[in-house]
Amino acid sequence: xxxxxxxxxxxxxxxxxxxxxxxxxxxxxxxxxxxxxxxxxxxxxxxxxxxxxxxxxxxxxxxxxxxxxxxxxxxxxxxxxxxxxxxxxxxxxxxxxxxxxxxxxxxxxxxxxxxxxxxxxxxxxxxxxxxxxxxxxxxxxxxxxxxxxxxxxxxxxxxxxxxxxxxxxxxxxxxxxxxxxxxxxxxxxxxxxxxxxxxxxxxxxxxxxxxxxxxxxxxxxxxxxxxxxxxxxxxxxxxxxxxxxxxxxxxxxxxxxxxxxxxxxxxxxxxxxxxxxxxxxxxxxxxxxxxxxxxxxxxxxxxxxxxxxxxxxxxxxxxxxxxxxxxxxxxxxxxxxxxxxxxxxxxxxxxxxxxxxxxxxxxxxxxxxxxxxxxxxxxxxxxxxxxxxxxxxxxxxxxxxxxxxxxxxxxxxxxxxxxxxxxxxxxxxxxxxxxxxxxxxxxxxxxxxxxxxxxxxxxxxxxxxxxxxxxxxxxxxxxxxxxxxxxxxxxxxxxxxxxxxxxxxxxxxxxxxxxxxxxxxxxxxxxxxxxxxxxxxxxxxxxxxxxxxxxxxxxxxxxxxxxxxxxxxxxxxxxxxxxxxxxxxxxxxxxxxxxxxxxxxxxxxxxxxxxxxxxxxxxxxxxxxxxxxxxxxxxxxxxxxxxxxxxxxxxxxxxxxxxxxxxxxxxxxxxxxxxxxxxxxxxxxxxxxxxxxxxxxxxxxxxxxxxxxxxxxxxxxxxxxxxxx
Amino acid sequence: xxxxxxxxxxxxxxxxxxxxxxxxxxxxxxxxxxxxxxxxxxxxxxxxxxxxxxxxxxxxxxxxxxxxxxxxxxxxxxxxxxxxxxxxxxxxxxxxxx
Numbered sequence: 147x148x149x150x151x152x153x154x155x156x157x158x159x160x161x162x163x164x165x166x167x168x169x170x171x172x173x174x175x176x177x178x179x180x181x182x183x184x185x186x187x188x189x190x191x192x193x194x195x196x197x198x199x200x201x202x203x204x205x206x207x208x209x210x211x212x213x214x215x216x217x218x219x220x221x222x223x224x225x226x227x228x229x230x231x232x233x234x235x236x237x238x239x240x241x242x243x244x245x246x247x248x249x250x251x252x253x254x255x256x257x258x259x260x261x262x263x264x265x266x267x268x269x270x271x272x273x274x275x276x277x278x279x280x281x282x283x284x285x286x287x288x289x290x291x292x293x294x295x296x297x298x299x300x301x302x303x304x305x306x307x308x309x310x311x312x313x314x315x316x317x318x319x320x321x322x323x324x325x326x327x328x329x330x331x332x333x334x335x336x337x338x339x340x341x342x343x344x345x346x347x348x349x350x351x352x353x354x355x356x357x358x359x360x361x362x363x364x365x366x367x368x369x370x371x372x373x374x375x376x377x378x379x380x381x382x383x384x385x386x387x388x389x390x391x392x393x394x395x396x397x398x399x400x401x402x403x404x405x406x407x408x409x410x411x412x413x414x415x416x417x418x419x420x421x422x423x424x425x426x427x428x429x430x431x432x433x434x435x436x437x438x439x440x441x442x443x444x445x446x447x448x449x450x451x452x453x454x455x456x457x458x459x460x461x462x463x464x465x466x467x468x469x470x471x472x473x474x475x476x477x478x479x480x481x482x483x484x485x486x487x488x489x490x491x492x493x494x495x496x497x498x499x500x501x502x503x504x505x506x507x508x509x510x511x512x513x514x515x516x517x518x519x520x521x522x523x524x525x526x527x528x529x530x531x532x533x534x535x536x537x538x539x540x541x542x543x544x545x546x547x548x549x550x551x552x553x554x555x556x557x558x559x560x561x562x563x564x565x566x567x568x569x570x571x572x573x574x575x576x577x578x579x580x581x582x583x584x585x586x587x588x589x590x591x592x593x594x595x596x597x598x599x600x601x602x603x604x605x606x607x608x609x610x611x612x613x614x615x616x617x618x619x620x621x622x623x624x625x626x627x628x629x630x631x632x633x634x635x636x637x638x639x640x641x642x643x644x645x646x647x648x649x650x651x652x653x654x655x656x657x658x659x660x661x662x663x664x665x666x667x668x669x670x671x672x673x674x675x676x677x678x679x680x681x682x683x684x685x686x687x688x689x690x691x692x693x694x695x696x697x698x699x700x701x702x703x704x705x706x707x708x709x710x711x712x713x714x715x716x717x718x719x720x721x722x723x724x725x726x727x728x729x730x731x732x733x734x735x736x737x738x739x740x741x742x743x744x745x746x747x748x749x750x751x752x753x754x755x756x757x758x759x760x761x762x763x764x765x766x767x768x769x770x771x772x773x774x775x776x777x778x779x780x781x782x783x784x785x786x787x788x789x790x791x792x793x794x795x796x797x798x799x800x801x802x803x804x805x806x807x808x809x810x811x812x813x814x815x816x817x818x819x820x821x822x823x824x825x826x827x828x829x830x831x832x833x834x835x836x837x838x839x840x841x842x843x844x845x846x847x848x849x850x851x852x853x854x855x856x857x858x859x860x861x862x863x864x865x866x867x868x869x870x871x
Numbered sequence: 872x873x874x875x876x877x878x879x880x881x882x883x884x885x886x887x888x889x890x891x892x893x894x895x896x897x898x899x900x901x902x903x904x905x906x907x908x909x910x911x912x913x914x915x916x917x918x919x920x921x922x923x924x925x926x927x928x929x930x931x932x933x934x935x936x937x938x939x940x941x942x943x944x945x946x947x948x949x950x951x952x953x954x955x956x957x958x959x960x961x962x963x964x965x966x967x968x969x
Contacts, residue, residue: 848965850900854891 154248155255155276158240159233163274164259166230166284167323173226173316180215181309213308220303223312224295227319231288238281250719253277254393256329263332267388275329275392279720282526282713283326283458286533287451291319293684294446297541300681301442301548311351311440318344322451326458330391331380334459338376338423341452342369348447349439361435368432372422379415382408396465404469404619404727413473416463417456417480424456425507426514427484431798433507434791437499441544444499449506449540450533457510457525460517461721468520468724471619475630478518478610482640485511487792489647493654494788496774497565498543501655504791505591506536508644512606515637519620520728521609522721523699523714528606530713531598531695535590538688542584545677545685546570546659549577553666553673562667567655568774572664576674579682581660583689588656590692592649593755596707598695603645604751605701609729610638611747618730642754649758654766662768703745876917883910897949897959901942908938 155161213219241249254277263270295315302311318341325337342365350362384390386408387398402409420426425433436448447453460467460477467474488507495501509532516525543565550564563569574581590597593604613620613634620630628636664671676682699713787793845856883906890903912931919927953959 850961850964851892851895858888858892 153252153255154244155240155252159236160240160255160276161257162233163237163257163276163327165233166288166327167320169226169230169233170316170318170320170323173222174313174320176222177219177309177313177316180219181307181313183215212303213306215309216303219309219312220299223316224292224299226316227288227292227295230319230323231285231292234281234284234288237276238285241276241278241281246715253719254329256391256393258329268384268390270330270332270390272333273329273391274327274333276327277720278716279458279461279526280326282530282717284323286530287319287322287326290450290533290537290688291322291446293687294442294450294537294541297445297544297681297684298440298442300678301544302440305440307351311348314344314347314351315443315446318348318447318452322455325455329393330389331383332390334462335376335380338419338455339373341447341455342366342373342423345436345447345452348443349436351439351443358438361432361438365432365436368429369422372419372429375415375418375422377419379412379419382412382415392462399465399469402469405471405622406469409466409469410473413463413467413470414476416459416466417473417477420456420459420477420514421480422456423459424453424510424514425484426456426480426510427487430484430488430507431795434500434503437497437503441499441540441547444503445537445540445544448503449536453506453510454513454529454533457513457517457529460514461522461526464520464522464721464724467517468619468727471630471728472623472625474518474520474728475620475623475625475633476518478515478637479633481511481514481516481518482637482644483511484508485515485644486640486647487511489644489651491788491791492651493647494785496567496789497563498546498567498570498655498659499540499565501567501651502536502539502543505539505648505652506532508648509536509591512603512641512644515641516606516609519610519613519618519634519637520725521606521613522725523717524602524605524609526717526721527699527713528599528602530698531590531602531692534688534691534695535587535597535599538583538587538685538692539591541681541685541688542580542587545580545681546573546577548677548681549573549674550666550670552675553670556673557667557669559667559670563774566774567658568771569666570659570664571662571666571768571771572660573674574660577660577676579676580685583685583692584660585656586689587692588652590695591652592759593645593751594759595752596693596696598692598698600752600755601696601699601701604748605699607638607641607645607751608701608744608747610634610641611743613729614638616730619728621730642750645751646754646758646761649755650762653759653762657762657766657768658771662771665771665773667773701744701748703748873917873921876913880910880913880917883907883913895960895962897952897961900961901945901949904945905938905942908934 254275256273256275258271258273260272261269262272295312298311298315302308305311321337321340321344323337325334325341328334328337346362346366349365350359353359353362380390383395387395389395389398399409418429422429433448433453437444439448467477485508488504488511492501492504492508495504509528513525513528513532516522516528547564550562550569554560554562554564586597590599593600595601611634612618614631614637618631618634620634623630623633625633664674666674697708697712700708700710702710704710781789790796847853887903887905887907887910890906891900894900894903912934915927915931915934919925919931949959952964956964958964
């Protein structure tokens with residue numbers, strides 16, 4: 147423990163942070179063991195909980211029965227996460243109890259548990275670090291995680307792989323906590339890879355269908371590209387600074403000059419890793435396919451937590467990014483382009499989960515915009531609010547999908563698409579709770595006050611505008627003939643356009659899902675009903691968070707509503723200095739000063755959000771929609787391009803995947819493996835040995851005379867060597 | 872005196888070697904081998920006399936003993952070969968070819 151024993155947090159609940167990942171890991175072990183046990187006799191058919199289980203007269207027991215050990219799994223799975231959340235809340239309370247000045251002075255609380263890699267100059271410990279940033283992440287992960295675990299009880303309880311599902315989900319939370327708690331890059335990388343593994347397992351959860359298994363593989367492979375960058379960044383960090391601990395590195399960076407090429411290079415490699423994990427251009431392509439997993443998984447992993455790991459990493463490495471304004475500008479630009487790109491694609495998706503997937507990519511783009519301009523607090527703020535409203539949207543979509551699935555199941559049309567919005571419509575009458583809550587989340591993501599998304603998105607746009615207009619570190623930069631400030635204005639403009647598109651596509655999703663007439667089918671309509679309470683209750687909690695989440699960080703202009711900039715103050719010890727450095731301001735300056743341009747900016751953002759919603763309501767005609775397989779009016783070229791996401795997948799397939807396959811097959815397999823390794827080395831060495839054997843056997847003539855000659859000549863040679871050598 | 876003895880011994884040895892290398896009859900081969908052995912014996916005796924010791928002569932007794940034993944075993948093998956192949960011409964006997 148060493149120096150940590152002097153820390154104000156030492157001895158308190160913070161000493162138990164090792165328990166945070168251990169609890170879910172325990173859940174993983176128990177649930178995993180249960181999933182491997184032979185299925186016990188399940189108690190009867192149908193669901194004792196009621197909802198949906200009453201009319202399954204002809205249903206087969208395989209589908210309608212509860213999963214094996216469902217009771218035990220339902221208790222263990224969410225409980226371990228709930229306990230972790232309780233512990234996190236206790237730790238948070240203990241952090242709040244310590245006077246702020248003492249906490250800031252002491253720096254992060256680092257707990258070392260064991261030596262991991264003592265190799266030469268490299269010293270990597272199993273160490274956890276607790277500071278204000280990891281605290282926020284822990285609370286989000288365990289809090290939203292608990293809600294999603296509870297929702298999963300309802301959503302997955304009839305799945306035969308129920309125990310396996312919770313095992314994977316627990317495993318994910320364990321690794322995610324390692325990711326945010328790691329006190330150095332390698333420990334963080336363990337979590338980073340671990341969540342990738344859990345993501346892979348859960349995307350391919352229904353692996354019997356080969357497209358789901360492929361989607362899992364795609365996520366894994368695309369992430370490898372990003373991890374390659376992250377690893378290179380780690381190598382460079384160690385080669386140049388001799389350590390990989392966050393605290394030590396932050397001190398070592400002092401030797402670097404602002405704008406040094408080393409810092410820029412490391413940051414760009416780090417960002418490559420972030421682009422993979424957080425689905426940014428060009429590595430976003432795995433996230434839409436990741437929707438093949440169960441919907442709560444999409445909510446937890448592919449919206450609320452794992453995909454935000456990249457944002458966390460940038461914020462965690464903020465001190466380094468502050469030294470590399472060029473790399474930061476790249477982050478902001480990539481974020482902006484991704485946000486706009488994904489938002490346009492989201493306009494034309496029919497699959498409700500695909501809409502949300504592209505929306506997630508778009509919102510992650512916002513976070514990187516903020517992280518890129520050094521507004522790390524804004525990025526983390528949006529990360530938190532996004533976790534609330536996007537988890538709510540995904541779980542709401544899950545509730546809708548569940549309802550449709552149950553309805554189709556009741557009428558034995560199981561092969562109908564329960565995720566296609568053309569099969570929905572008019573669900574506001576049958577699912578009022580989901581309807582209201584999802585509208586709250588939609589208003590939040592669109593940026594309508596006073597919902598959470600408004601505050602965070604406004605802070606991001608405000609920060610971008612402020613950096614563009616003030617003498618920030620970006621002013622000196624020049625890229626493609628434009629100054630860094632000009633590019634930031636471009637980022638800001640893209641942010642505004644994306645805000646408009648966000649409002650449009652989210653309203654479109656709501657209109658097609660909940661409004662208009664129902665298109666599910668005559669037979670199914672009576673079977674549509676609201677999900678059971680175990681699913682709606684987490685929705686309601688998330689709904690409350692979606693509404694009040696913005697209070698975490700109220701802008702100065704709304705100071706009447708409560709304490710201004712709570713999150714700003716909270717995160718300032720971690721990200722304040724790099725943030726101020728990039729903004730060109732003095733460290734410790736008041737981050738949020740109310741001014742009239744800010745009021746104008748907020749006004750513009752709100753106007754744009756409302757404009758988007760109105761546009762969608764006026765322009766879209768849910769009444770004209772027909773069910774998925776019925777005849778529909780042909781699409782225009784633009785629509786088709788958007789629906790196919792600009793054919794990027796096809797382009798990647800033709801341009802990268804297939805040439806790579808051809809190259810691998812013809813050159814690597816047939817040429818290198820078949821020709822050189824098998825042909826030259828394996829068969830060649832066998833041939834050489836056989837040839838040498840044949841030659842040697844020719845000497846064995848069996849004729850005594852020949853042997854005598856050999857002996858005689860040999861003797862002469864030996865005598866010659868002895869006599870004259 | 873010693874020179875003549877050594878020259879005769881060398882000549883006998885060469886005759887023996889040439890015989891072993893050129894002749895194919897197993898019995899002739901044997902006689903050639905004996906010739907070589909005795910050439911060596913002659914050398915031993917001559918050098919022993921030159922040095923005035925008796926060690927070389929003692930060796931000759933050993934060599935003759937071993938040669939007698941070798942002749943007994945060798946002739947037995949030759950008889951076995953003749954019974955099996957009906958000939959002692961070594962050109963035709965190459966069953967140990969690799």
